[in-house]
Amino acid sequence: MTYYIHAKKFFLPNTTENGGYLEVTDDAKFGQFLPEDQKPEGKIVDYSDKFIAPGLVDTHIHGLCGHDVMDNDFDKLNEMSEGLLKAGVTSWLPTTLTASHDQLREICSMIGDNASKATGAKIQGIHFEGPFYTEKHKGAQNPKYMRDPDVDEFKDWQEAAHGMITKISIAPERKGAVEFTSAVASDKVAVALGHSDATFEQAKACVEAGATGFTHTYNGMSGLNHRLPGMVGAALSMHLVDDELICDGYHVNPFAARVVIEKKGAEHVALITDCMRAGLMPEGDYVLGELPVVVENGTARLKDETHNLAGSILLLKDAIKNVVDWNVATAEQAVEMASYTAAKSSCILDKCGIIKEGRDADFIVLDDDMTLSETYLDGVSRYQA
The missing domain is CATH 2.30.40.10 (Urease, subunit C, domain 1)
Incomplete structure (x- = not known):
């Protein structure tokens, strides 16, 4: 009725x-x-x-409710989709981690064959975070699987996914990154840049080849220096690219978040969570990919000597509240960044992200x-x- x-x-x-x-x-x-x-x-x-x-759109999320996309289990993926409703999320992109070709292909098949059966937040595509990354900024990704971009490899994954890969993040300094970007970027697939020690010039070359975004801006990338602008300089200064931002208060200082939002405008900042399996779960020991993680005091960190942040336990409903509470965005901008811009940046705006x-x-x-x-x-x- x-x-x-x-x-x-x-x-x-x-x-x-x-x-x-x-x-x-x-x-x-x-x-x-x-x-x-x-x-x-x-x-x-x-x-x-x-x-x-509009229902929020989480375009970069690895896990929730004790489960991970890499578990390769649709029942668990569906529990994540149900849990996301508690986060205000109605559309999402299950996000993979750096892994072997065959493991990623199996996950593509699982999601591609079953996505329409999700009973909670709608699975609108797949986000490939890796494996074409650089070891220096590996973060919580497994370096043993990192390699140069390969168009044929991507096509094989995309075939298994029935065309559902709508976003892939790569490191611009990898051999063949520009050629890969030129071949893959389209109005149906966004190429983003991240986990990278690239120079400004290397990042710029990929943007000119068709890359349209930066993966969790500031995190896992070469920083801004007044003579060497690096990846952060590229993310801030290039006009039509969309910058992901994790606003949990741990990954990015609120004033650094303000710099991105004021410089780029809400139309080009996508709030993401990068949430791992401990989202909506108690503190304790977890695993991200193949790497042991401890969750305590609001963060997820690797248990190795680096203690790198290992994704987050952020919910998107809290990200929009945080940026307003920090006085770095208006309510209108917060909603736009977590719905419209998130969907636009991942080539799914035709399916979600706006009230229309x-x-x-x-x-x-x-x-x-x-x-x-x-x-x-x-x-x-x-x-x-």
Whole structure:
């Protein structure tokens, strides 16, 4: 049955509206938006003290609820999709780690064959984080599998995934990176740059070949020096690229996050979590890929001598609240970065990321302090805080 949402504020693609009525049609799509003075006939669901935003889109997430994409188990992947509703996420990209060709191919097949069966947040594609990375900035990725980009290898994965790989991150200094980018980047596949010690010139060459993003900006990349701008300098200074940002307060200092958001604008910053299997789980010992990790005091770190950050336990609902609480973004910008820009940066904006007539009625209800109150999927309330 068609109904209308009445709320204090609506985050729409081109405007943020105070008050009004958003139609949800009987086929679970968004209908028309009516202003406050045009109250419609029919059922009205009242959120007059709350905000309505598009369902959040997590385009860089490895695990949740004790599970990891690399477990290669669809039942576990589906538990992650259900858990993501608690994070305000209604669409996501299961994200792989650096691994052998065959292991990655098996995971591509598993997701490609089953993605449409997910009962929670919708699997809109796959994000390949690696394996074409550089050892110096390996982070929590396993260096024994790192190698030069190979177009034929990518095509084999993409075939196994039934075309679902929509984003792949590579290190620009690897041999053949420019040629790989030129061959793979398209309106259906985003090439991002990360886990890299590349010079500014190497990063720029990949952007000119078609790369459109930077993977978790600042983290795992050559830093900004006034004479050697490096990867961070490229991420900040190149116009049309989208920069991922982990806003948990540990990966990036809030003032460094402000620099990216102010320089690039919300249209070119994608809030991500990089969450690993300990998301929504208690502190303790975990594994990321093949590497032992300890989760305590809000972070996940490798148990080796480096104690590198090993992904995060961040939920996207907390990332949007954090940037507002830190005074580095408005509520409108926070929502845009975690929905529209995230989807755009990963070539899935045609499926999610905005409230628009005819789109699936996936949306969230926020308190005015940006705390998640409720998550709707296909017009049905699926999670209440």
